[in-house]
Amino acid sequence: MRGGARGSELVPESALGCLRSSVALVIGGYYLISALHLLLRPSSPAETALALAVLTALLPLQFALCRWAPRPEHRVRARAGLAVQSVLVFLPPLVTQDAWLGMPGFLAGSALLILPHRSAWPVFALVVSGVVVVHTQFGAVPPAQNGGPVYMAVQAVVSGLVLYGICRLRDLAVHLSRTKDELADAAVARERLGFARSLHDLLGDKLSELSMKCELALRLITSRPAQAREELAQILQISRRASTDMRAVARGYRELLLEAECRSVRAVLTTAGVRVDMANDCGRLPLNASMLLASALREGASNVLRHSRAEYCSVTIRRRGCEVVAEMVNDGVNPADPPAAEKPSEGGLADLAERLRAAGGSLSTGRAGAGRFRLRITLPVDPAPLARPARAGTGP
Structure with missing residues (x-):
C-alpha cells in the first residue's frame, strides 16, 4: 500500500470501473425491459418493427450522450444528439397512435446532463408533461389501469433521475481522480x-x-x-x-529545511481537502537531520495523497534527548488491505529507510487503529542546546 506501488487510490480504479459498468447496466436494463414490452404487447408487425427500430437507434445514442455530456468540447454534438433523441422519443406515439414513448425518462435525464441548469429543469418538466399529454391522447391503456398518465409521468421522472444521478456520480468520481493526480503533478x-x-x-x-x-x-x-x-x-x-x-x-x-517543508506539506494536504494538525517543537537541528526529516515529511505526504482517502492527518515532531521522533498518522486506509502491503519494501519509503539506517535512525510503518496508518521515524542528533522552536507549519 505504501511506498512506490500504487495501492488504494483516492478513487480506486476498481470503483471507477464499477461505476462505468453500472451506467451501462442501468441503460441496457431499461432498454431491455422496453424491448420485451414491445414484443409482448398486442400490435401489428409494422408498428412493432417501427418501435424496435427506434429503440435500436436510441440505445447507442444514449450511450454517446452520456459520454459527451461532461466534456465541454462535445457540447454542440451533445445538444444535437439531444434534439435527435427528442424526435425519436416522441415519434412512435405520433405515428402508431400508441402510448409507447421510446424511453421518455431517459430523454428527461439527458436534458439534465447536457443543458445548463437554468434550462435543464424546465425541459425536464416539459418532457414529463409531454408524456402525460401523449398518453392521454394516444394511450392504449385506460387511465384507470396502472395509474394511467400519472403512472407514466412518475416512471419518466424516476428513470430520468436515475440516469442523471448515476452518470453524475461517475463523472464526479473521474473528476476527483484526475484532480488528485493534477495536485501531485502541480x-x-x-x-x-x-x-x-x-x-x-x-x-x-x-x-x-x-x-x-x-x-x-x-x-x-x-x-x-x-x-x-x-x-x-x-x-x-x-x-x-x-x-x-x-x-x-x-x-x-x-537540503530542504524542515521548517519550510512543514509549510509546504500543510499547504499541499489542505488543498487536497485533508485537515492537518501539525506540531514541530524539535528546535534547530543539524543540517543532515533536517534534510532527512524533510524528505520523510515529503514522502509521507505523498503517500497520504496517493494511497489513501484521508480526511485527517496529524504530524508531530519531537526532540527527546539525543534523538528526534517524527510521526505522521492519517485516516482513510482500507481495512481490507493486507498487512504485508504496509511494509516499506520498495519505492520512496524503502530509499528513505536506507538513508535513515545509514544515519543511525529507523523508519517503521503500520496500522494505528481502525482505518489509520502510522509512519514513525527516529533519528539520533547531537545533544546540543535547543534553540527557538520552529514555528512554521505548527499548530492546528
Whole structure:
C-alpha cells in the first residue's frame, strides 16, 4: 500500500470501473425491459418493427450522450444528439397512435446532463408533461389501469433521475481522480519551477558575462594576444565560480529545511481537502537531520495523497534527548488491505529507510487503529542546546 506501488487510490480504479459498468447496466436494463414490452404487447408487425427500430437507434445514442455530456468540447454534438433523441422519443406515439414513448425518462435525464441548469429543469418538466399529454391522447391503456398518465409521468421522472444521478456520480468520481493526480503533478511542477528560477538567478548573469568575454577574447587573440590571455584567465575564473555556485545550489535544493517543508506539506494536504494538525517543537537541528526529516515529511505526504482517502492527518515532531521522533498518522486506509502491503519494501519509503539506517535512525510503518496508518521515524542528533522552536507549519 505504501511506498512506490500504487495501492488504494483516492478513487480506486476498481470503483471507477464499477461505476462505468453500472451506467451501462442501468441503460441496457431499461432498454431491455422496453424491448420485451414491445414484443409482448398486442400490435401489428409494422408498428412493432417501427418501435424496435427506434429503440435500436436510441440505445447507442444514449450511450454517446452520456459520454459527451461532461466534456465541454462535445457540447454542440451533445445538444444535437439531444434534439435527435427528442424526435425519436416522441415519434412512435405520433405515428402508431400508441402510448409507447421510446424511453421518455431517459430523454428527461439527458436534458439534465447536457443543458445548463437554468434550462435543464424546465425541459425536464416539459418532457414529463409531454408524456402525460401523449398518453392521454394516444394511450392504449385506460387511465384507470396502472395509474394511467400519472403512472407514466412518475416512471419518466424516476428513470430520468436515475440516469442523471448515476452518470453524475461517475463523472464526479473521474473528476476527483484526475484532480488528485493534477495536485501531485502541480506540487512537483512548483518545486521544479523554484529550482529553475534559483538556477537562472544564480547563473544567468555569469553566463552572459562569459559569452561577452569569450567574444572579446576572440577579437583580441590576433591583435592583442596579451589582453586576450587576461580575458581567458577571467573566463576561467568565472566558469570555476559558476561551477562552484552550481554545486552549491544543487546541494541547497536537496537540503530542504524542515521548517519550510512543514509549510509546504500543510499547504499541499489542505488543498487536497485533508485537515492537518501539525506540531514541530524539535528546535534547530543539524543540517543532515533536517534534510532527512524533510524528505520523510515529503514522502509521507505523498503517500497520504496517493494511497489513501484521508480526511485527517496529524504530524508531530519531537526532540527527546539525543534523538528526534517524527510521526505522521492519517485516516482513510482500507481495512481490507493486507498487512504485508504496509511494509516499506520498495519505492520512496524503502530509499528513505536506507538513508535513515545509514544515519543511525529507523523508519517503521503500520496500522494505528481502525482505518489509520502510522509512519514513525527516529533519528539520533547531537545533544546540543535547543534553540527557538520552529514555528512554521505548527499548530492546528
